[in-house]
Amino acid sequence: MNRIWGYISGILAMFFFGISSPINKIMLYEMDPLVIAAFTYLIAGIFLFAIRLSPLKERILDFINHDSNSEIFISKKDYIIILLTAIFSSVIGPIAFLYGLRQTSAIDASLLLNTEVLFIIFMSFIIFKDILKRKDVFGIFLIVLGAIVLATKGEFDELFVNQNFIGSLLIISASFFWSVDTVLSKFLSNKRDLILISALKSSIGGLLLFLIILIIGIDILVPYDLLSLLLFTAIFSVALAFIVLYFALREIGSSRVGAIFPLASLFGSVSAFLILGESFSILEIIFGSLMLLGVYILYWDPKLKGNKKPLARDNDKNIK
Numbered sequence: 001m002n003r004i005w006g007y008i009s010g011i012l013a014m015f016f017f018g019i020s021s022p023i024n025k026i027m028l029y030e031m032d033p034l035v036i037a038a039f040t041y042l043i044a045g046i047f048l049f050a051i052r053l054s055p056l057k058e059r060i061l062d063f064i065n066h067d068s069n070s071e072i073f074i075s076k077k078d079y080i081i082i083l084l085t086a087i088f089s090s091v092i093g094p095i096a097f098l099y100g101l102r103q104t105s106a107i108d109a110s111l112l113l114n115t116e117v118l119f120i121i122f123m124s125f126i127i128f129k130d131i132l133k134r135k136d137v138f139g140i141f142l143i144v145l146g147a148i149v150l151a152t153k154g155e156f157d158e159l160f161v162n163q164n165f166i167g168s169l170l171i172i173s174a175s176f177f178w179s180v181d182t183v184l185s186k187f188l189s190n191k192r193d194l195i196l197i198s199a200l201k202s203s204i205g206g207l208l209l210f211l212i213i214l215i216i217g218i219d220i221l222v223p224y225d226l227l228s229l230l231l232f233t234a235i236f237s238v239a240l241a242f243i244v245l246y247f248a249l250r251e252i253g254s255s256r257v258g259a260i261f262p263l264a265s266l267f268g269s270v271s272a273f274l275i276l277g278e279s280f281s282i283l284e285i286i287f288g289s290l291m292l293l294g295v296y297i298l299y300w301d302p303k304l305k306g307n308k309k310p311l312a313r314d315n316d317k318n319i320k
Helices: 001-026 033-053 056-064 074-103 106-112 114-125 134-152 163-185 194-216 224-250 254-259 262-276 282-299
Strands: none
Touching: 001 033, 001 074, 001 106, 001 224, 001 262, 033 056, 033 194, 056 194, 056 224, 074 106, 074 194, 106 134, 106 163, 106 262, 106 282, 114 134, 114 163, 114 194, 114 262, 134 163, 134 194, 134 282, 163 254, 194 224, 262 282
């Protein structure tokens, strides 16, 4: 039964991640990307701190740590890593993603986020000396091919003045910074109080973004009709998504969670079609499918031992 709930939790996390793209796209019509990012991460941080101060804290932590040897103590080094991951995942990543999303479609953005897996694999290979198999090389090739075609739309003339291409590069940049967060999060993944770690990362990011907004002088008013979307993204696509994803990793293992990772792109693309009315081009269907297949190949393990790529498979516990 726990394994069933693990799969349900993993799919739910992918749904929360995926649906955030079209919701953010709607907010971008009336709000500045910096304002959206600042409110999203600050609200997520407040929500997680509220959970941590509530009677639910110990129940949740006992639940997600029920069979692990987690560490209670958080050292100065850990707090430095939390600060760095906050800067990468809650400041730079969201800024790049939202500015990129403003210049491209939510469907393309959802598909291009699969490049995060590519960056994670490469950093695992370089830093942790992971071994790349033939299937991994083939999976990487499919992701790179799909990303190039989706980013350029097959048109190379006047590439660097094309808004869609610039937006795509920003989306890929966001994927890179979120993958760096994943790498650094490896050193925090054995801590018991993951609610506190996530709350700190979100809050630090939100406060830094607000500081940038004050320096630049951007209007921080949130339209009343968009408040519910902002709250949904902050609570579900950032705060709760982390908790259910971590539970899924504990119950079914990260190899199986990695295998369902493409669902985030699928949910994002389908929800963009249903919510925004964005249409799928033949190009997006073909090369988007190739990217999803590439991600699946990278995570696929016939034996499902899940211990060959400790970072990409066993420690992907970061929050977006």
